[in-house]
């Protein structure tokens with residue numbers, strides 16, 4: 514399990530009955546979390562909650578405002594700044610547990626740059642609002658950020674500007690599978706690949722993505738995009754039931770021709786109750 518404990522603008526205040534109570538700078542949100550199977554205090558009766566995400570019987574759900582708060586605001590992690598905004602699907606536009614992977618990638622890129630690598634090209638797939646893109650660009654990499662959602666790609670651009678990055682990220686709105694196939698044909702190569710694929714998803718033209726059916730072949734294809742001495746390949750997943758070792762196995766099978774080390778780990782967030790909330794898992798190949 515890997516966690517970070519140096520978030521100042523974010524904290525999990527409490528967890529119980531399928532819900533987590535979080536502080537995002539000065540705003541307190543209560544939203545569902547399927548990992549929280551333990552029982553306890555009725556968190557919705559606490560004072561000072563700004564909004565609660567309520568699931569609807571018909572599927573989906575929505576935010577119910579309790580105490581007024583700004584429609585959007587920013588949070589800082591170290592030297593990175595991100596916009597936060599309660600959205601559909603109980604999202605806020607940021608996965609704070611990913612800070613652990615941002616730190617790992619920044620360290621690898623930083624080491625390569627100070628060791629004399631002139632340019633580090635990173636491909637970030639299913640890149641969402643750009644947490645990983647911004648972290649890698651801040652470390653001096655040139656990042657190609659690919660996501661099917663125009664809105665998410667725009668948010669990534671905003672997060673980059675807020676973090677003081679005005680160049681170094683190329684934004685692509687596309688289906689990841691189609692983009693990778695085109696990059697293979699064009700002969701483009703990357704020093705690192707990051708992906709955070711959803712369990713299910715659709716590209717801009719309705720292309721279907723299902724993680725159990727598509728991930729292995731997709732990782733195989735992405736391996737064709739790596740330079741001879743790649744820096745890293747990171748896969749993160751929030752899919753319930755996909756064990757860290759499964760991700761590590763995919764990496765070991767698909768990257769067997771590359772010299773390096775493989776590891777996998779659960780990713781989590783410490784809570785004020787002195788427990789760790791599991792938030793998915795990652796597999797990492799680090800090149801030698």
Ligand SMILES: C[S@@+](CC[C@H](N)C(=O)[O-])C[C@H]1O[C@@H](n2cnc3c(N)ncnc32)[C@H](O)[C@@H]1O
Nearest residue numbers: 611639641644660661662688689709714715716
């Ligand atoms: C789980 S989120 C990624 C989280 C992100 N990496 C982070 O740490 O903040 C999944 C993203 O994949 C995108 N997506 C889903 N299917 C896609 C596809 N076929 N091609 C491109 N992007 C897709 C969605 O728009 C969404 O932004």
